[in-house]
Amino acid sequence: MIPIRLDHVSKTYAAAPEAEPAISADLTIQAGEFFTLLGPSGCGKSTLLRMVAGFVAPTTGSIWFGDREVTRLAPHKRGIGMVFQNYALFPHMTVAENVAYGLKIRRAARESRDSQVAAALSMVGLDGMGSRGIDQLSGGQQQRVALARAVVIQPDLLLLDEPLSNLDAKLREETRTQIREVQETSGTTAVYVTHDQAEAMAISDRIAVLADGRAHQIDEPRRIYRQPATSFVARFIGRSNVLPVTVVAVGDGTADVSLAGGSRVITVPRSAAMKVAAGSTAELSVRPQALRLVAESEALLRGEVSRVEYLGATVTATVDVGGSTVVVSASDGQTAPEQGERVSLGVDETSTWLIPE
Numbered sequence: 001m002i003p004i005r006l007d008h009v010s011k012t013y014a015a016a017p018e019a020e021p022a023i024s025a026d027l028t029i030q031a032g033e034f035f036t037l038l039g040p041s042g043c044g045k046s047t048l049l050r051m052v053a054g055f056v057a058p059t060t061g062s063i064w065f066g067d068r069e070v071t072r073l074a075p076h077k078r079g080i081g082m083v084f085q086n087y088a089l090f091p092h093m094t095v096a097e098n099v100a101y102g103l104k105i106r107r108a109a110r111e112s113r114d115s116q117v118a119a120a121l122s123m124v125g126l127d128g129m130g131s132r133g134i135d136q137l138s139g140g141q142q143q144r145v146a147l148a149r150a151v152v153i154q155p156d157l158l159l160l161d162e163p164l165s166n167l168d169a170k171l172r173e174e175t176r177t178q179i180r181e182v183q184e185t186s187g188t189t190a191v192y193v194t195h196d197q198a199e200a201m202a203i204s205d206r207i208a209v210l211a212d213g214r215a216h217q218i219d220e221p222r223r224i225y226r227q228p229a230t231s232f233v234a235r236f237i238g239r240s241n242v243l244p245v246t247v248v249a250v251g252d253g254t255a256d257v258s259l260a261g262g263s264r265v266i267t268v269p270r271s272a273a274m275k276v277a278a279g280s281t282a283e284l285s286v287r288p289q290a291l292r293l294v295a296e297s298e299a300l301l302r303g304e305v306s307r308v309e310y311l312g313a314t315v316t317a318t319v320d321v322g323g324s325t326v327v328v329s330a331s332d333g334q335t336a337p338e339q340g341e342r343v344s345l346g347v348d349e350t351s352t353w354l355i356p357e
């Protein structure tokens, strides 16, 4: 188990002197940690992963695996196992031959090779499938072979680039659980790339949320969800209402704010590190489940329900509130509003989070 450090790493593709980097990052991944790079298309997550793997050279900065600098080291000398979106298995080899490949080129002894391959296949739940052809496997099974092939060499670092993208929804959930179990069993430090926030939340110890070529927040899933650092994070993770507010007074870890167009003042939590002054404007992240129907006299927001979606465990309603919309969610069984209904909404202040504009 080793930590990975990206020391002021950036990559600029264009040669023009004023060109902006596609990605800049300064971060440490702990030994044994499952760390996810999450962001929309084009945010630079693949570029960052490729720099860690050694396929792309950084324009600035250095990369460290433990106390070994690998910035200019060739990929095959870094001791990494990789799993790609498209499996990248050898179609003419059996399952066992695919898994054994990395051991073979590392010249592992034949006898130990067989037992290592069997152990790796067992770890991914493919016991006894070693003699099958790759074309006799489902997509999910093929991705598990790719995972077995990556971990059998006992890499210092496991890199996974959107490994679940080609699988259907149910298989994605099963396979992601298995990836996490394999990573925990092997104790390998892992870096995972995805654009799927639910997947990132489910699988990761920590997530770097990337956008516009930089990390907006690096944190545990729960904190990313509850305490988003920017409005981008609030909107991208889960489904948040981001409402403009005016700060009326500043407290210790809280602020008194009024919603735009509203007269009532509420006290909301904020990061102690956030620089904010009375009279300034900010934004308030309000999760759909933090909004609830209240009596007219207690309303913080008033509006008309434009759409109701039944999602099984929850019901969500979109409410037009004077020019913008908010989403309200209630668990199934609670009274849900109907389309066209006029509603008054209150907010559970403790489930909100103040963010800089």
Ligand SMILES: Nc1ncnc2c1ncn2[C@@H]1O[C@H](COP(=O)(O)OP(=O)(O)OP(=O)(O)O)[C@@H](O)[C@H]1O
Pocket: 013, 014, 022, 039, 040, 041, 042, 043, 044, 045, 046, 047, 048, 195
């Ligand atoms: N070889 C390249 N040459 C020039 N520009 C590139 C190259 N590779 C990536 N880029 C640009 O760098 C930015 C980041 O790309 P990157 O592939 O890292 O993003 P990503 O977040 O992985 O996106 P996706 O999820 O679509 O793969 C994009 O604007 C992309 O167009």
